Amino acid sequence: MSVSPIFALVDCNNFFVSCERVFRPDLEGRPIVVLSSNDGCAVSRSNEAKALGIPMGAPAFKYRDLFKQHGVVQFSANFDLYGDMSERITRILTSITPRTEVYSVDESFLDLSRLEITDYTAWAREVRARVLREVGVPVSIGIAPTKTMAKLASDHAKKDLELAGVLDLYSLERPEQERYLLQTPIENIWGVGRRLGPRLKAEGVFNALDLAQMRPQLAKQLMGIQGRQMAAELNGVCCHPLERIGRIRQTVMHGRMFGEDTNDFAIVEAAVASLTARAAYRLRREGLLTRRAVLSLYTNRHKPGFTRSDTPLYFTTPTADSGELISQLVAALQEVFRYGILYHRANILFYDLVHESTLQADLFGMVNLDGSDTSKSRMHAFDSINDRYGKRTIRYAAEDLSKRWEPKHQLRSPRYTTNWDELPRIVTKTVL
DNA sequence: TCTGGGGTCCTAGGACCC
DNA sequence: TCTGGGGTCCTAGGACCC
Numbered sequence: 485m486s487v488s489p490i491f492a493l494v495d496c497n498n499f500f501v502s503c504e505r506v507f508r509p510d511l512e513g514r515p516i517v518v519l520s521s522n523d524g525c526a527v528s529r530s531n532e533a534k535a536l537g538i539p540m541g542a543p544a545f546k547y548r549d550l551f552k553q554h555g556v557v558q559f560s561a562n563f564d565l566y567g568d569m570s571e572r573i574t575r576i577l578t579s580i581t582p583r584t585e586v587y588s589v590d591e592s593f594l595d596l597s598r599l600e601i602t603d604y605t606a607w608a609r610e611v612r613a614r615v616l617r618e619v620g621v622p623v624s625i626g627i628a629p630t631k632t633m634a635k636l637a638s639d640h641a642k643k644d645l646e647l648a649g650v651l652d653l654y655s656l657e658r659p660e661q662e663r664y665l666l667q668t669p670i671e672n673i674w675g676v677g678r679r680l681g682p683r684l685k686a687e688g689v690f691n692a693l694d695l696a697q698m699r700p701q702l703a704k705q706l707m708g709i710q711g712r713q714m715a716a717e718l719n720g721v722c723c724h725p726l727e728r729i730g731r732i733r734q735t736v737m738h739g740r741m742f743g744e745d746t747n748d749f750a751i752v753e754a755a756v757a758s759l760t761a762r763a764a765y766r767l768r769r770e771g772l773l774t775r776r777a778v779l780s781l782y783t784n785r786h787k788p789g790f791t792r793s794d795t796p797l798y799f800t801t802p803t804a805d806s807g808e809l810i811s812q813l814v815a816a817l818q819e820v821f822r823y824g825i826l827y828h829r830a831n832i833l834f835y836d837l838v839h840e841s842t843l844q845a846d847l848f849g850m851v852n853l854d855g856s857d858t859s860k861s862r863m864h865a866f867d868s869i870n871d872r873y874g875k876r877t878i879r880y881a882a883e884d885l886s887k888r889w890e891p892k893h894q895l896r897s898p899r900y901t902t903n904w905d906e907l908p909r910i911v912t913k914t915v916l
Numbered sequence: 917t918c919t920g921g922g923g924t925c926c927t928a929g930g931a932c933c934c
Numbered sequence: 935t936c937t938g939g940g941g942t943c944c945t946a947g948g949a950c951c952c
Contacts, residue, residue, distance in 0.1 A: 499952095520920035527920065527952095545918040561920080588923090588952045677950050708926070710950090737922055786919060794946095831921095891920090924951075933941080 489722055490596040490627065490654055492608065493634040494577060494615075497622045497642060499590035500528035503569045504559050506620035507900050507908050515556045519544055522741050522891040523560055560893035568901045572619045580611065585727045593631060595726045608650040628653040631724045632717035633661075635674040636692060640664055658720075665693035665718060675714045680707060692718055732772065732839055738763035739831030742889040745784060747826050752781070753814055755889035757882035759832045760813045764806040765870075767834060768863055773802035773843065774834035777809070779816050784828040795820050802838050805859040806866070810882055830889075874903070 496502060500518040505511050515532035519525065526533070526542040536554055538547060544558070551558060570589045578584045583595040601607045608625040615623050626637025633653055641651040653661050671681035673692055687706065689695055695703070696718035704712040713723035738759045746752065756779065767774055777797040783790055795816045803809065813832065870877050898906035 522918090522920070524919050541920085543919040548918090563921095590952075675950070679949060710926075733923080734925095735923070739921070741920070784919090922952090925949090927946100927948085929945090931942100931944085933943105934939100 487597045488629065489725065490604075490629060491631050491634040491726075492594040492596055492604075492611075493587075493626045493631070493638045494573075494592050494594065494611065495624050495626070495635075495638045495642065496573070496590035497624055498528055498530055499570075499621065500559075500561065500566055501530045501533075502621045503566050504562075504897055505530075506569070507897065511557055515554055516559070517542075517544075517551070517556055518559045518561055519895065520561055521893065522743070523558075523894060524741070527561065558895050560896040562896050562899060564899045564902045565897065569619060569621060573615055573621065573623075576615055576618060577611075582729075583726060585729070593634065593726060596627070604652040604655055605650055608652065609648070612649050622649070624649045626651050626653065627655075629720045630717040630722045632674050632714060633720065636664065636668055636672075636718075639668070639672060661720075662693055662696075665696055666691055668692040670695060673714065673718075675710060680711075732837060733770070734837065735833060735835045736763050736766050736772070736774070736837070737831065737833045738766070739780070739829060740889070740891055741829045742827065743891050744888075745826040745828050746889065747823055748886070748888075749821055749823070751886045751889050752821065752827055752830060753817060754883060754885040754887070755830050756813050756817050756832070757810045757880055757885070758889075759830060760810045761806045761880055761883055763832050763834055764804055764809050765867065767804040767837070768867060771840050772837045773804050773840055774809075775799055775802045775836040775838065776834070777813065778831075778833040778835075779813055779820075780831040780833070781817075781820065781825075781827055782829040782831070783826060791825070793820050802843060803859070804840075805863060806880060807862075808859070810880055814882060 501516045504516065504518065513532065514530070515536055515538075516530040517526040517533050517538060518528040520527045523544060526538055526540070526544060526547070529538055529540070533556060536550065536556070538550070538556070544551075547556075550556070566589060574584070574586055574592065577592050577594060581594055581596070581599060583598065585593040587593055596604070596607075604627045608627060612623055612625055615621060624638045624642035626634045626639070626641050627650075628634040628637050637651040637653045641647045641649050644651075651664075653664060668691055670676055670684050670690055670692070671678075673695065676684065683706065684690075684695070689698060695715050698715055700712050700715060703715040707714070717723050740755065740759060742751070742755060776799065779795045779797065780792055782792045797812055797816055799812070866878060876883075898908070900906060900908045
């Protein structure tokens with residue numbers, strides 16, 4: 485007999501900022517922003533920074549004065565640190581139940597239906613306390629019969645201080661649930677973005693309860709199939725089950741804005757080689773091989789004459805070999821590079837992925853196996869060295885043609901937990 | 917001067933086939 | 935000259951997410 489799911493969404497509060505604060509407790513109570521790669525936009529804000537009216541994605545250069553005026557502390561994004569902290573939290577959650585879906589770097593869904601829990605609020609408070617104690621990051625937890633409602637619950641749990649970080653909608657009667665739906669503006673619903681929000685308001689749909697009570701047919705007409713599911717989920721009908729663990733991803737994408745715009749082939753070539761090497765490493769780490777790729781080159785989209793070029797590539801033999809991928813991507817770059825253009829950004833997309841274990845031998849099977857075995861052991865040695873001695877300890881020469889493409893990260897904090905040279909130091913003084 | 921990066925899913929439209 | 939209907943597969947682009 486199948487059991488209907490009970491979802492908990494564990495959502496880290498201001499995740500990047502909270503990670504920084506773990507190692508800088510002196511910054512408690514101060515306004516903090518974490519800036520995107522190249523120090524461009526604010527991608528995480530402390531509550532104090534939010535209170536100053538700094539929106540998500542705020543371009544830093546427009547807010548310099550405000551930052552200065554209020555002593556806003558700025559950090560460049562330190563993804564090594566955040567990724568490691570995220571893994572620590574995931575380890576705690578999967579130890580509670582393996583039925584955990586890591587939805588993003590700072591959010592996970594847990595299916596509680598097979599756990600023996602009598603009081604969900606008490607259970608969630610304990611989880612919250614444990615994550616805070618063991619990792620140092622505050623989380624909010626929402627519990628509900630569907631993912632959409634769990635998201636909504638965690639949102640209230642985060643904002644309503646009286647709830648102290650936990651809201652269990654699952655255990656409430658429907659009229660009580662509806663009270664929370666009524667208090668949730670339409671644009672705060674998971675799946676309603678900047679296009680749908682205004683369109684729904686024009687139809688007189690202002691909050692989650694309005695959406696829940698909309699006729700399914702109208703929901704579909706206005707918002708497509710996803711809209712109908714959204715409405716159903718708000719009524720407690722589960723349309724989005726826990727994702728099967730181990731499902732293989734569809735794409736691996738890696739791209740960067742350059743530190744400055746350039747029309748120097750060597751600089752772009754180094755960028756493409758480095759991005760390709762990194763993306764190929766990510767394929768290998770998950771045991772994936774790629775069959776297709778797209779190389780995209782962009783000019784600055786904020787300047788007139790914005791253009792982009794997309795070049796598709798096809799590999800007859802699925803591969804994750806950095807050397808092979810770099811040579812193919814660089815060859816493609818040579819075809820499409822134009823000297824008159826000021827390039828701003830490069831992007832590598834791998835898709836049509838297969839897991840190496842499911843790769844079927846085809847007509848050329850013998851050749852493939854032969855070739856990929858050498859490639860596999862070479863890549864294995866390559867990755868082992870880099871895993872042990874640090875990223876890019878060995879690398880391809882093409883990556884080193886220039887360093888001038890690398891984005892800025894002038895305000896990055898130390899990689900406290902992933903780099904031996906950057907461990908935090910504690911100084912103790914004994915007073916005699 | 918200065919505006920991120922990495923994903924998923926759906927839909928529309930074209931090519932091609934019977 | 936008029937001019938079918940249905941199906942699949944692929945791609946590009948949009949919308950949304952964190």
